[in-house]
Amino acid sequence: MRIAVDAMGGDHAPREIVKGAILAAKEYDIHIILVGDKTLIQQELDKAGNYPKEKISVIHAEEAITMDDLPSVAVRKKRKSSVHEGLRLVKKGEARAFFSAGNTGAVMACAKLILRPIEGVDRPAIGAVLPNAKGHSVILDIGANVDCKSIHFLQFAIMGSAYAKIVFQKDEPTVGLLSIGEEDLKGNESTKNAFNLLKTSPLIKFIGNVEGKELYKGGADVVVCDGFAGNIALKVSESAAWYIGKLLKEELTKNFIRKMAALILKPAFESLKKRADYTEYGGAPLLGVNGICIIGHGSSNANAVKNGIKVAYELAEQRLNQLIEERVKASLERLKVDKVETFWNNIKDRFKKITSD
Amino acid sequence: MRIAVDAMGGDHAPREIVKGAILAAKEYDIHIILVGDKTLIQQELDKAGNYPKEKISVIHAEEAITMDDLPSVAVRKKRKSSVHEGLRLVKKGEARAFFSAGNTGAVMACAKLILRPIEGVDRPAIGAVLPNAKGHSVILDIGANVDCKSIHFLQFAIMGSAYAKIVFQKDEPTVGLLSIGEEDLKGNESTKNAFNLLKTSPLIKFIGNVEGKELYKGGADVVVCDGFAGNIALKVSESAAWYIGKLLKEELTKNFIRKMAALILKPAFESLKKRADYTEYGGAPLLGVNGICIIGHGSSNANAVKNGIKVAYELAEQRLNQLIEERVKASLERLKVDKVETFWNNIKDRFKKITSD
Numbered sequence: 001m002r003i004a005v006d007a008m009g010g011d012h013a014p015r016e017i018v019k020g021a022i023l024a025a026k027e028y029d030i031h032i033i034l035v036g037d038k039t040l041i042q043q044e045l046d047k048a049g050n051y052p053k054e055k056i057s058v059i060h061a062e063e064a065i066t067m068d069d070l071p072s073v074a075v076r077k078k079r080k081s082s083v084h085e086g087l088r089l090v091k092k093g094e095a096r097a098f099f100s101a102g103n104t105g106a107v108m109a110c111a112k113l114i115l116r117p118i119e120g121v122d123r124p125a126i127g128a129v130l131p132n133a134k135g136h137s138v139i140l141d142i143g144a145n146v147d148c149k150s151i152h153f154l155q156f157a158i159m160g161s162a163y164a165k166i167v168f169q170k171d172e173p174t175v176g177l178l179s180i181g182e183e184d185l186k187g188n189e190s191t192k193n194a195f196n197l198l199k200t201s202p203l204i205k206f207i208g209n210v211e212g213k214e215l216y217k218g219g220a221d222v223v224v225c226d227g228f229a230g231n232i233a234l235k236v237s238e239s240a241a242w243y244i245g246k247l248l249k250e251e252l253t254k255n256f257i258r259k260m261a262a263l264i265l266k267p268a269f270e271s272l273k274k275r276a277d278y279t280e281y282g283g284a285p286l287l288g289v290n291g292i293c294i295i296g297h298g299s300s301n302a303n304a305v306k307n308g309i310k311v312a313y314e315l316a317e318q319r320l321n322q323l324i325e326e327r328v329k330a331s332l333e334r335l336k337v338d339k340v341e342t343f344w345n346n347i348k349d350r351f352k353k354i355t356s357d
Numbered sequence: 358m359r360i361a362v363d364a365m366g367g368d369h370a371p372r373e374i375v376k377g378a379i380l381a382a383k384e385y386d387i388h389i390i391l392v393g394d395k396t397l398i399q400q401e402l403d404k405a406g407n408y409p410k411e412k413i414s415v416i417h418a419e420e421a422i423t424m425d426d427l428p429s430v431a432v433r434k435k436r437k438s439s440v441h442e443g444l445r446l447v448k449k450g451e452a453r454a455f456f457s458a459g460n461t462g463a464v465m466a467c468a469k470l471i472l473r474p475i476e477g478v479d480r481p482a483i484g485a486v487l488p489n490a491k492g493h494s495v496i497l498d499i500g501a502n503v504d505c506k507s508i509h510f511l512q513f514a515i516m517g518s519a520y521a522k523i524v525f526q527k528d529e530p531t532v533g534l535l536s537i538g539e540e541d542l543k544g545n546e547s548t549k550n551a552f553n554l555l556k557t558s559p560l561i562k563f564i565g566n567v568e569g570k571e572l573y574k575g576g577a578d579v580v581v582c583d584g585f586a587g588n589i590a591l592k593v594s595e596s597a598a599w600y601i602g603k604l605l606k607e608e609l610t611k612n613f614i615r616k617m618a619a620l621i622l623k624p625a626f627e628s629l630k631k632r633a634d635y636t637e638y639g640g641a642p643l644l645g646v647n648g649i650c651i652i653g654h655g656s657s658n659a660n661a662v663k664n665g666i667k668v669a670y671e672l673a674e675q676r677l678n679q680l681i682e683e684r685v686k687a688s689l690e691r692l693k694v695d696k697v698e699t700f701w702n703n704i705k706d707r708f709k710k711i712t713s714d
């Protein structure tokens with residue numbers, strides 16, 4: 001299997017990307033196409049010295065999208081970027097998946113433009129794997145799909161379930177809806193509508209609302225929300241973790257004895273950091289486009305890149321997109337059947353009413 | 358100043374409530390009216406023995422609202438509850454403020470019903486004080502005002518600013534809008550509209566969007582959002598902190614050496630817990646009702662109750678509600694002026710266009 005990798009994306013590109021690609025090429029049965037500045041990439045490959053040359057090739061891209069580029073501008077103005085070229089390889093069937101640790105918004109915009117959404121999917125969404133007390137869950141959308149309708153929530157649920165099925169190896173992943181628990185109004189207008197659609201959908205295993213306070217307890221395999229709530233949940237979590245880490249550091253460096261004790265506990269803190277870090281998972285897929293597109297964290301090191309490529313490889317091998325396409329189609333047909341049924345039931349009810357009057 | 362305290366609300370009521378009331382009575386120049394089951398309250402007072410008898414009185418309430426009571430039911434069916442009676446004391450002017458560590462939803466519902474919203478305030482909101490790297494900020498609404506319009510965001514901003522002015526002693530508290538930072542769509546429909554209104558309002562010091570990732574960095578004194586986003590932000594923070602604490606505990610008890618080092622660091626962890634705990638602040642006010650109503654955390658101990666009563670005392674003394682009322686009125690008048698101006702400007706523009714054609 002051939003996988004295209006954006007060699008120019010990320011804070012430590014191309015060095016860590018190339019290193020990660022070599023690690024992945026050594027470990028998995030894949031061929032990696034590094035896309036980007038040929039000279040720079042070759043330099044990094046040469047530095048690495050001993051790498052499986054038959055499993056790595058390079059395709060040149062004239063431009064590179066930076067982390068500061070505005071997505072809407074980059075997608076139109078940098079058409080020869082490594083992101084565009086990499087995604088074109090997927091589009092043409094010359095690669096089965098694409099990985100980038102670059103500008104999330106730009107990769108998303110380019111993927112939507114070049115790969116196009118899967119039939120039946122209105123809004124491709126980014127899913128992130130979050131650790132929790134019971135294991136992991138996928139939360140989506142964490143991209144920028146704000147102001148979503150019920151049907152989008154259902155599509156997120158279907159796409160998230162397909163993703164969870166593959167990465168968590170669960171036959172029927174449970175789906176929860178991120179909402180608030182206040183009585184009277186369990187959620188806002190859009191989540192209340194989504195709740196009603198999700199609970200009647202036979203294609204997912206819906207288990208009801210997941211409140212914010214339950215997010216890290218772990219109850220649902222898939223947590224669906226619109227991109228606004230998802231972004232708030234994810235970023236606030238990061239901010240809270242950062243703040244706790246900051247306070248912890250302050251407390252542990254207050255005097256000599258604390259410093260010494262903290263030194264002994266260094267491996268514990270490092271292990272904690274690793275376990276709480278959702279970016280350890282390698283990357284978040286853009287679900288719902290025609291092709292596998294994995295977006296890694298900007299700060300990805302070689303190991304994170306390797307993990308991201310692994311996710312890309314698994315999702316491609318297990319045909320994530322066929323699964324999504326089938327289920328979305330089935331759900332749309334089901335909705336049509338439901339609508340027709342509701343229509344006839346309404347007519348019957350009216351007829352009964354008229355005849356009984 | 359007389360302050361009514363719900364002796365029956367909270368996980369440790371009436372014991373901790375009565376203890377906290379005694380602490381507050383000793384420390385501040387106030388008179389406390391304990392509202393609830395007279396016999397139970399008297400038992401607790403007797404246990405305390407030496408307390409300032411002239412500064413504490415008891416008013417009997419036949420019923421008590423439990424933590425499991427549904428707010429909408431409790432507000433109608435338990436009209437003789439300690440919450441109802443306490444709020445009635447404020448309504449009648451027999452107390453200047455009310456504190457309860459009971460059922461948040463029920464206290465909010467009763468306060469809205471009995472005290473009524475301040476003129477010009479459409480939706481009373483709960484504001485919570487969150488710690489951050491630079492100090493503290495108020496976030497509101499964390500109650501249940503979902504699906505808010507721009508005008509509600511403006512009212513939250515005005516009420517939050519008045520509150521921050523008093524508790525942070527800042528003349529012009531800065532206001533941020535909780536939103537997401539994705540380019541193209543900086544927020545959802547409702548926050549984008551709110552942004553436009555907030556930035557033109559001269560009555561607040563608006564500094565723009567606050568992203569989730571910035572929440573604990575501390576940039577704005579007041580962070581406004583609808584009750585859905587606010588609830589998600591607050592509860593997800595709690596959940597993340599809980600999860601990190603859980604992982605930390607697991608890591609620190611893995612072997613004997615770690616256990617010993619962790620024992621040395623116990624004071625550091627306790628201090629951390631205290632600093633990160635937003636409930637340490639004593640209570641969250643329900644802003645925008647005619648009367649001061651402070652809602653404490655259900656798990657409040659005597660010290661938290663004392664802090665909550667202190668907040669109630671300060672807000673009453675510094676006339677929070679007059680401040681809110683004046684500013685809301687001024688903002689409404691300003692909006693009218695703006696509307697009339699826009700109206701005339703539009704007419705002028707049209708006239709110019711007609712005459713130049």
